[in-house]
Amino acid sequence: MPPFAYRRAIVCTLSAFVFALALSLNLSASTVVVTPPGIAACKALPSYSTISQAVSSVPSGSTIFVCPGTYAEQVMITKKLTLTGVSANGLVGATALGSNNPVIVSPAGGVLINSSDLYENPNGQPTAAQILVQTPSNDYATPILVTIDNITVDGSNNGLSGCGTDLVGIYYRNASGTVDHVTTRYQELDPSDFGCQDGLAIYVQSGYGTGTGAVIVENSSVHDYDKNGITIDGSGSVATVMGNYVVGIGATPLIAQNGIQVSDGASGKISSNTVTDDVYVNPSDCSLTTSPACYNAVGILLYDSGGTSASHIAISGNTISNTQGAIVVVTDGNGTADYNDVSTNKITTTSAIVSTAGTILLDAIDLCSDYNTATSNTIFNTTGSGVHLDSSCTDLGGGASGSHSSATTNTVNEACTGVLLGNSGATQSGTITYNVVETTSTTDSCPVGNGGSSVKAAGKIRPQPRRH
Numbered sequence: 001m002p003p004f005a006y007r008r009a010i011v012c013t014l015s016a017f018v019f020a021l022a023l024s025l026n027l028s029a030s031t032v033v034v035t036p037p038g039i040a041a042c043k044a045l046p047s048y049s050t051i052s053q054a055v056s057s058v059p060s061g062s063t064i065f066v067c068p069g070t071y072a073e074q075v076m077i078t079k080k081l082t083l084t085g086v087s088a089n090g091l092v093g094a095t096a097l098g099s100n101n102p103v104i105v106s107p108a109g110g111v112l113i114n115s116s117d118l119y120e121n122p123n124g125q126p127t128a129a130q131i132l133v134q135t136p137s138n139d140y141a142t143p144i145l146v147t148i149d150n151i152t153v154d155g156s157n158n159g160l161s162g163c164g165t166d167l168v169g170i171y172y173r174n175a176s177g178t179v180d181h182v183t184t185r186y187q188e189l190d191p192s193d194f195g196c197q198d199g200l201a202i203y204v205q206s207g208y209g210t211g212t213g214a215v216i217v218e219n220s221s222v223h224d225y226d227k228n229g230i231t232i233d234g235s236g237s238v239a240t241v242m243g244n245y246v247v248g249i250g251a252t253p254l255i256a257q258n259g260i261q262v263s264d265g266a267s268g269k270i271s272s273n274t275v276t277d278d279v280y281v282n283p284s285d286c287s288l289t290t291s292p293a294c295y296n297a298v299g300i301l302l303y304d305s306g307g308t309s310a311s312h313i314a315i316s317g318n319t320i321s322n323t324q325g326a327i328v329v330v331t332d333g334n335g336t337a338d339y340n341d342v343s344t345n346k347i348t349t350t351s352a353i354v355s356t357a358g359t360i361l362l363d364a365i366d367l368c369s370d371y372n373t374a375t376s377n378t379i380f381n382t383t384g385s386g387v388h389l390d391s392s393c394t395d396l397g398g399g400a401s402g403s404h405s406s407a408t409t410n411t412v413n414e415a416c417t418g419v420l421l422g423n424s425g426a427t428q429s430g431t432i433t434y435n436v437v438e439t440t441s442t443t444d445s446c447p448v449g450n451g452g453s454s455v456k457a458a459g460k461i462r463p464q465p466r467r468h
Contacts, residue, residue, distance in 0.1 A: 030062040033090075036069035043067070043090040051075050051083070051104070060144075065090070066151060068099035072107050076114060076132045077146050085150035092150055103152040104130055110159015115173060117166060118208040118234055119264070126164065129171035129203075130155060130187075140211030146177035155187040155199075163196035167226070172204045174211030174236065183221040194254035197466055199226020207236030207265060216240045223247040227466045228258045229275075235265025235306055242271050248278040248297065250322070256280035256295040256464040259323075262313065263465050265306035265335060272317045275299040279324055279351060280464075286355045294353050295464045296324035296362055303465040304335025309371070312339045321348040326382075327365045328463050329372065331401060333394040337369035343376055350382035359383075361416055361446050368393035372405040379412045384446055386412030386433075391422035392444050402426050412436060416446030 033045040034054050041047045043065050048054040052073050054064045060079040065086045077083070088098025115132050117124035130153050133146045153169040160167055169184040184201035188194070201222045206213035213236060222229040222244060229246035232239040239262075246259040259275035262268065278297035286294035299320040307313040320326040326347040331337040342365055353360040361384040365374055368390035379386040387410055391402035402423030409430035412418040418433035422444035433439045438447050 030059055031065075032058055032062065033065045033067060034071070035067040036071070039067070039069060041067060042086055042088055055081065055083075066102040068101050069103070071102065071104050073104065074107065074111055074114060074128070074130055074132070075104065076134065078134055078136055078144065080145050082147040083149070083151065084147070100150075101152065102150070103154055105154045106130070106156065106158045110157065111155075111167065113165055115171065118173065118205050118210060121208045121210060125166045125198075127166045127168055127171065128158070128160065129168040131170045132173065133171065133175045133177065134173040135175045135211055135213075137210075140174055143174055143176045143206070143211055143213050146172075146175060147180070148177070148182060149180045150182070152183040152185070154185055158189075160189055160193075162193060163198065166198040166200065168203045169201045169225075170203070171200075172206075172213055172215050174206040174213055176214045178216040179218070179220060180216070181219045185221075185224045188224060188226045191254055194226055194252075197227050197255070197464075200228050200231050200466065201225040202230045203233070204231065204237050204239050204266075205233045207234030210236070212236035212238075214238045216242070217244060218242045220244045224249065225257070227255060228261050230260045231466060232260075232262045232266040232268060233264055237266040237268075239266065239268040240271075241268065241273060244273045246273060246275045248276070250277040251279040251281050253281040253283075256297045258297065258301045258463070258466065259299045259320075261301045261303065261465055262305045263301075263303040265304065267306040267308075267311060267313050269314045270300060270316075270318065271314065273300075274319045276321045276323070279322060282353050282355060284354075284356055286353070287357055288360070294355060294360060296328075296353065298325040298328045298463045299323040300327045301325075301463050301465060302329040302337055302340060303463065304331055305329070305337045305340070306335075307337070307339030307371075309339060312341045314341050314343070316341070316343045316345065318345045320345060322351070323349075324351055324353065324362050325364075325366055325463060326350055329367045329369050330463060331369040331393050331395050333396060333398070336396050338371045338395075340367065340369070340372045342367070342372065342374045345377045347377065347382065348380045350384065352383040363388040363390075363420070364412075364415070366390055367405060368401050370395055370401055370403045370405065374407040374410060376408070377410045379410065380414060382412075382415045384415065385417040385420040385441075386410060386415045386431075386436075387418070387428075388420040388444070389422060389426035389428075390420070390444060391426075407431065417441045420444060420446065
């Protein structure tokens with residue numbers, strides 16, 4: 001063989017070796033660790049100093065471990081990843097030792113717009129998400145899958161003012177995955193801007209002519225949000241919201257909060273959550289018919305949600321307290337909000353709204369759509385009814401809501417009425433009541449009593465969903 005042929009063979013062999021080595025290194029780097037500058041990594045893996053740097057560097061399908069520390073950044077994820085916080089010894093759960101608090105906070109100059117809301121797409125509200133999980137627009141048919149686990153997202157010092165930008169802690173936009181054992185806190189604007197209806201802790205949104213997403217939100221602590229704790233929105237969204245602790249700011253004149261909201265065609269399952277402290281202090285002259293309107297804050301709100309005859313939305317096993325409507329289902333005539341199964345929830349303290357027009361009594365469970373069931377719920381101390389199969393909404397076909405609905409074996413202790421049957425097509429059976437003004441009433445209004453001087457006679461109290 002001529003000398004140049006030997007040289008070419010050696011070069012080709014070396015090139016193949018270098019390519020294989022690079023490929024091997026790339027694959028080994030698919031599990032990496034992030035640690036703050038100047039601090040030893042909690043795992044013996046390729047290391048990065050910011051989460052964003054790690055996300056941009058690793059291939060799809062990678063796992064990124066995040067060591068304890070504070071990370072002042074906004075993170076954008078557009079590929080399949082697992083983002084897991086770990087303790088000082090590099091482990092999680094029962095084997096964790098030392099510090100175990102990886103925290104994402106606002107950058108020094110505040111958060112910046114990095115996306116937009118899909119409602120009214122493509123002209124939706126500009127959004128500044130602290131963690132944005134977003135399927136690229138050219139790949140909506142295959143939503144990315146991202147897991148986020150054991151990380152705190154803190155919205156303090158976000159630098160936003162006015163109503164022009166929505167602050168979101170974790171935003172899944174046309175994307176799928178799991179949010180597990182996270183903490184979200186302080187997704188709030190300045191109190192003077194609370195009325196903007198911005199500030200969402202965890203937001204899952206898809207549809208509106210774009211993509212789809214299936215997300216599990218579980219075992220997480222959600223508190224000190226502005227508008228909503230956990231929001232599932234859009235006809236492309238299916239979510240399981242399970243085992244979370246969602247806490248509003250308590251009685252406030254600033255905003256009507258919702259603990260968990262499912263809206264505009266979204267569907268799924270809401271189970272075993274604890275939801276508390278959603279109470280709006282209305283203006284003293286609020287009214288059901290004139291401005292200013294009366295609004296109520298809600299623990300779990302379904303607004304034009306997307307249950308179907310083949311796939312009901314299940315709301316079960318939740319513990320809800322100190323709200324102005326524990327579980328409220330509403331159709332506004334633009335969507336259905338039908339086919340909901342509300343069962344085995346425990347509800348305590350549904351407060352009234354007091355205005356110069358009188359005292360407005362609020363139901364613990366208000367089902368203002370069709371094809372609903374309320375079964376084996378336990379309700380204590382509600383100013384309105386225990387369960388209301390409500391005919392005061394207008395369904396998608398233009399008729400009165402509340403048809404084909406039933407209330408079965410619910411237990412109600414202290415209410416104006418055990419069950420309100422507003423629609424003649426609604427039924428109840430097996431209701432157990434204690435200390436109620438009336439056990440069952442075939443109207444949409446409670447009898448006067450239980451502290452109420454006026455009731456829902458002039459119109460329906462309005463929950464206030466988050467929409468942009």
